[in-house]
Amino acid sequence: MSVRGGIDLGGTKIQAAVVDSAGGLLGDARGPTPLTGGPPDVIAAMAAVLRDAAAAAGVDAGKLAGVGVGSPGDVDADAGTVSNVVNLSGWDDGVPVGDQLGSALGVSVVLGNDVQVATEAEAALGAGRDYSSMLGVFWGTGVGGGIVLDGRSWVGRGAAGEIGHVVVRRGGARCPCGRRGCMEAYAGRAAMEARARRLGAQGRRTALFQIMDERGRDRLTSGVWARAIEQGDMLAEELVERAVRALGAAIGSAVNLLDVEAVIVGGGFALRFGDPIVERIRTAMMRHVFADERPPDVRLATLGDLGGAIGGALRVPLKSS
């Protein structure tokens, strides 16, 4: 069987994909991430969503060649464990996701870092498929990154690709990670929301929180930001521009170090705003690119929010026939 499954474990939702030997999508599904109960409930939900994707593909989940998981937190692929998932409770110590999900589904399970597998999916099948070297940038609550060099992921000793923690202003804004001046401290949706709340409390006018309330949200989702921008909200535009400039500086720095052929920009925030925001990021990046006679192409991710699940599936080894 050369049909593989993939799961993207997110802080709010779980997505699954079933792909053929070439990576072509056969079926997909999604469901909410259980926020109570702890790891066993999350793993049960992952199995259920994967079974839904298999059903959509018309295959038996137990007959898949394997299932690959793109996970946040610290992934130990050899041990099959995940720890330190910030947005989920009970995931501080090593959760044996490989064994438990494998038992639940009756197939072998491999684990990978969520951003790395999403980068690999874009490199193999998405916006990066024409390039042998690329930087993947995923702009959401935080900003994650992945690096492909000579057609292979570069992960260093496991912690490479942290584009969100490239410094854009030494001594600058406090980042959610506790350090100062990281790009994510300006561009992460969490940092953008924190600043919007602070400036709102200081009396700056903005429609952001009214739109949030109207939509029944308790946080500034990408959709809330987009609606505010459509309405011409000055504060929202100012904070998006600030984020774009930070992204441009960090990506420019990465390009100066790595001279990759392409930068692929994905993640919920970028996908919501599409090509126009990618063009703004490219312009901001160009202010900092040293070898500016031959800059990298900068493109929007094309696998959308299924990139992580597809990338997980691509991690499943196929027996050569």
Next chain:
Amino acid sequence: MSVRGGIDLGGTKIQAAVVDSAGGLLGDARGPTPLTGGPPDVIAAMAAVLRDAAAAAGVDAGKLAGVGVGSPGDVDADAGTVSNVVNLSGWDDGVPVGDQLGSALGVSVVLGNDVQVATEAEAALGAGRDYSSMLGVFWGTGVGGGIVLDGRSWVGRGAAGEIGHVVVRRGGARCPCGRRGCMEAYAGRAAMEARARRLGAQGRRTALFQIMDERGRDRLTSGVWARAIEQGDMLAEELVERAVRALGAAIGSAVNLLDVEAVIVGGGFALRFGDPIVERIRTAMMRHVFADERPPDVRLATLGDLGGAIGGALRVPLKSS
């Protein structure tokens, strides 16, 4: 013959080394870079210095397995040409260094980027020899860098490793490259001198220029900076600390992207100040390293100012016997 020659072409001096098959130093020599006359004079001087190194090694230069050159500017290794050497006149267009030096010496010549070959030398024989991945940082008039991943140089499309143009302060100081906020705009010796002159003209007291005059120099050499620091010169210490912080931020950003095992710090300024300045850079870097439970080792380059010449020699292919 498995004995190879290497030449490091610098803006003020030319250095040459002759090494055995294992890279062991057999002889070395140096001479001033001719600042008048243009490329033919520089190439003649390169040949003369290489012959001196061969004589010191007790070998005939014409019998070397080849000569490798580490050059500033844009190096086209395939064409054997060098262009855009900023500090030398007449090097704007492609100078056929490979052919002309090869004719002068009667051996084949290979070309490489000066900082890349110096990084390769440290990786093979110097402070980086126990690591499979490393970042080389060369702190001098500017700040150059080289990257080794999985034991091989990563050069991207030819322009990778520009650690000096990693952004440390978006919208910050003007860099000699014309952009804003690059690390080199704070840490390059040229930028440090420009700022010292500006602050001196504004009335800040400093012994830097008096020491320069006493030594018969027309610029602030590393030795001038070191003497001023020894005398407790406050402005000199302030500018060195500013440079160290910029180096720390840029190196921290590079570590967050690449998760290398080691950072090797060389170049004239770092070599003059030695291990204590490397320790200060490490401390400044740690403020920004995301995976701080497993930071890279940070070490002083051990090949001294011969690293470039030795790295050039290592570029000469050896026939397997």
